[in-house]
Amino acid sequence: MTPDLSDLIARHSAPVPRYTSYPTAPHFHAGIGGDTYAGWLRALPRSATISLYLHIPYCDRLCWFCGCHTKHTLRYEPVADYLLALNAEIDWVSHQLAGRGRVTAIHLGGGSPTLLTPADMQALKARLAARFAIDPEVEISIEIDPNDLDDGRYDAMAEFGLTRASIGVQDFDPVVQKAINRLQSFEQTRAVVDAMRARGVHSVNLDLVYGLPFQTEAGIARTIEAALSLAPDRAALFGYAHVPWMKPHQKMIPEAALPDAAARFAQAGLAGELFVAAGMEAVGFDHFARPGDTLAIAARTGRLRRNFQGYTDDAADALIGLGASAIGQLPQGYVQNITPTGDYRKAVLAGGPAIAKGFALDADDRLRAHAIATLLCHFRLAPRDLADFGAAGAALLDDAAALARADADGLTAMEDGVFTVTRRGRPFVRSIAARFDAYLGTGTARHSQAV
Incomplete structure (x- = not known):
């Protein structure tokens, strides 16, 4: 790397937001509460299109690189109790909407939504169908941890109506995986891709991460080659966000093994070149898609959007977040739910909203x-x-x-x-x-x- 480029990277890699919203979430405040949110929901026109995001904040293992709002559990009881509260919030939101709007997208994130039992996943979809008008062509995506899955869960996701599987990979190098507490073989990942396609899922997305401990350019190249062999329709290439002051479990990651800014830059550039050389199109600064994928088409035609899930072709008028810590985006502004699951459950089981803070746009x-x-x-x-x-x-x-x-x-x-x-x-x-x-x-x- 030339001294000129190294200097450029050093001067322009200072910490800044990812801008999945503006203003960004740290500027949300408690002056936006449940009454305001209820008014915003009631103001949506009957013709509005709605995207639903459901947050499942539990994992049966805690990946040390993760920056999500989640917690570790080896028992299913906390998950089952949480679903009771999630159903209560679904009821509250649908009551405010009073039949307004049409759901065109549903996204299950976490945490690990694939922790849900098949029966609970079926019950959740039935609840959504009973409370919202769901478009027959609704796009449904679920974040998938390959370690959670069996035939029953595969079938349950298919019955849920899954159209896009978003599979967490991060890196296939076992040394890197051990350093981030995310052991996952290539064979496991390939089995998920095969199972999803066998059940008619039309789009597969792989999530990859650069800037992880012990990553090298050679290792990144091997991971991208392996990922491409699975013929993904989309790939997201995220830079690891090391924020141990926010996520204490990241302190388990050896900081001395993290690549510096110049190495991160080289890793991202190499990965991008490999995706493009394989026929994928760059979308924004960290996504790639096959030319026929709707994300690539949205980028070419000027319809690409950005929200809390990153780049998207979802053009819904409102994003409604359901679950602890979930963020919603409506024409008037943003809202975010209570993050601690106990406080969230208490609020919604009492029949009220779950809003902790928000921001009204001027x-x-x-x-x-x-x-x-x-x-x-x-x-x-x-x-x-x-x-x-x-x-x-x-x-x-x-x-x-x-x-x-x-x-x-x-x-x-x-x-x-x-x-x-x-x-x-x-x-x-x-x-x-x-x-x-x-x-x-x-x-x-x-x-x-x-x-």
Whole structure:
């Protein structure tokens, strides 16, 4: 790696948010409560499209790299008790909607949703079908831990209506797996892919991670080669976020074994090159998809979006989060549920909402949210992208032009009046987007590396 590139990485890899929302979650506040959320739900039009996210915050093993809100359990009783509360929240939300909206997407995340017994998964789908109007063409995705599965669970996911399997891989190197407490053989992963396809699941996504302890470029190349042999429809390549001040279990990871910023940059670049060489298209800064996949099509046609699950082709008018810590996004703003499962259960079993905090958007928030999302999805900001915001949009584009003029590193440019993130700048797009964040630096939140 040249000294020039090393210096560039060092200067542009400072911690910044991932911008799955704007403002980001650390700026949510307790001034948004259940009454506000109920009003937002009741304001949705009958024709609204809705995406449901259901959070299952339990795992039967705790992966040390994980940054999710989850807890370890070897007993099923806590999961069963939690599902009673989840059903209560489903009932409360559906009561507020009173028949409004049509569900076009359902996503089960965690934790490990595949912990659910087949009977409980069937009961959960029946509850959703009884409380919401579900589109016949609904897209249903489930985050899958291959270590949880058996034929009964495979069949239950198929009966649930699964259309996209999202399989956690991280890395196939056993040394890396041991260091993150995520032992999972290639054969296990291949068995899941085969079982899903045998049951008619039309799309398979693999989640991979770079920047893990003991990872090398050679090891990353072997993992990508193995992943590609499974012919995934999509792949997500996430940079490991080492945040032990937020996730104490990450202290189990040997920090001395973590690659530095330059090594992370090289790993991400190599992985991306291998995916593209295999015929996948780059989507945003950390996803890849086959040309015929709806995510790739959305990226090519300007319909790509970004939400709390990352890049998506889900164009729903509202994202409703269900479960402890779940985040929702409605036209008026964001809401987040109570995180501790005991407090969550107490709130919803008492017949009330589960909201802990949120954020109501004003005009400047909407402008900046749109600008940041456009940059992250399409690497450009054109006058037409900001036309609906009038003079404020024009002023923000002027600020972008000034940023490009002052950019001595060649990460951005103005091309025919369009603010553009250059090829050189794309790996640093989070840092570039952060220049439009009016809240960054105003709180106490700490973030992960930008590269």
